[in-house]
Amino acid sequence: MDETKTDYVLETKDLSVFYGDFEAVKRVSMKIPQNKIIALVGPSGCGKSTFLKSLNLMHDTAEGRSVTGEIMYQGININQRAINQYILRKKIGMVFQKPNPFKMSIQKNITFPLERHGLHDKEKLQEIVQDVLIKVGLWEEVKDKLSESALSLSGGQQQRLCIARVLAMEPDIILMDEPTSALDPISTKTIEMTLDSLKSQYTIVMVTHNLAQAARLSDYTAFFSYGELIEYNPTSKVFTDPDKELTNDYITGDFG
Numbered sequence: 001m002d003e004t005k006t007d008y009v010l011e012t013k014d015l016s017v018f019y020g021d022f023e024a025v026k027r028v029s030m031k032i033p034q035n036k037i038i039a040l041v042g043p044s045g046c047g048k049s050t051f052l053k054s055l056n057l058m059h060d061t062a063e064g065r066s067v068t069g070e071i072m073y074q075g076i077n078i079n080q081r082a083i084n085q086y087i088l089r090k091k092i093g094m095v096f097q098k099p100n101p102f103k104m105s106i107q108k109n110i111t112f113p114l115e116r117h118g119l120h121d122k123e124k125l126q127e128i129v130q131d132v133l134i135k136v137g138l139w140e141e142v143k144d145k146l147s148e149s150a151l152s153l154s155g156g157q158q159q160r161l162c163i164a165r166v167l168a169m170e171p172d173i174i175l176m177d178e179p180t181s182a183l184d185p186i187s188t189k190t191i192e193m194t195l196d197s198l199k200s201q202y203t204i205v206m207v208t209h210n211l212a213q214a215a216r217l218s219d220y221t222a223f224f225s226y227g228e229l230i231e232y233n234p235t236s237k238v239f240t241d242p243d244k245e246l247t248n249d250y251i252t253g254d255f256g
């Protein structure tokens with residue numbers, strides 16, 4: 001990667017993730033630049049999701065996993081027991097493959113987590129609801145039905161609501177695990193436009209199986225195979241002139 005004048009928000013050093021004895025992610029060192037979209041690609045089972053989830057310590061919730069190496073965030077290694085995961089996950093939020101709004105009103109989906117974090121000022125909450133719904137391009141569609149159930153929204157709208165819910169926590173980094181794979185092409189396009197507009201303020205790390213999506217949306221692409229980070233370069237380079245033959249084989253569909 002080009003090391004000049006780049007601010008990194010997150011950096012892994014020799015990060016390995018084990019399920020029991022099986023090393024699903026193998027000593028991955030990766031610097032994640034600020035205000036960029038980073039796509040994680042690679043064949044099924046290569047460890048993309050496992051790596052992504054480890055970045056906000058989601059692995060800690062699953063039994064049998066262990067993680068070695070460092071995850072540097074704001075000058076400290078967050079891969080340690082003393083870290084308050086509840087607070088960390090505000091700063092490094094996660095959006096899942098399948099939209100998972102709470103069974104609550106549209107408005108409550110955004111205010112509920114904030115209230116749990118101690119914010120009760122009604123005016124301020126209202127302001128945040130509007131602000132984050134505007135950011136994900138949903139405000140005009142829902143402003144007259146904020147008290148209706150979030151489950152009444154379409155899949156694409158629900159996913160934008162889930163992104164808005166993460167934004168309300170004022171994260172630095174948003175992790176996304178195939179955020180559009182459960183959506184139709186039009187909703188996918190809308191989400192892609194949303195993500196593109198968000199990167200001026202946030203860093204987005206996204207797992208995607210859709211190489212065309214990685215090519216059109218991301219600034220950097222990381223190619224994984226069998227748990228190893230094979231190549232990590234600007235997306236234009238990965239797709240036109242990759243350093244590694246394995247990357248080329250994958251990109252061109254010649255991957256056995």
Ligand SMILES: Nc1ncnc2c1ncn2[C@@H]1O[C@H](COP(=O)(O)OP(=O)(O)OP(=O)(O)O)[C@@H](O)[C@H]1O
Pocket residue numbers: 019024042043044045046047048049050051062
């Ligand atoms: N909870 C688990 N327990 C044991 N092994 C697991 C678990 N989750 C994932 N694995 C294994 O770890 C490896 C990496 O899985 P992971 O889901 O991270 O891959 P992936 O690249 O995201 O795959 P996909 O693209 O299919 O979602 C795979 O071999 C998988 O079988």
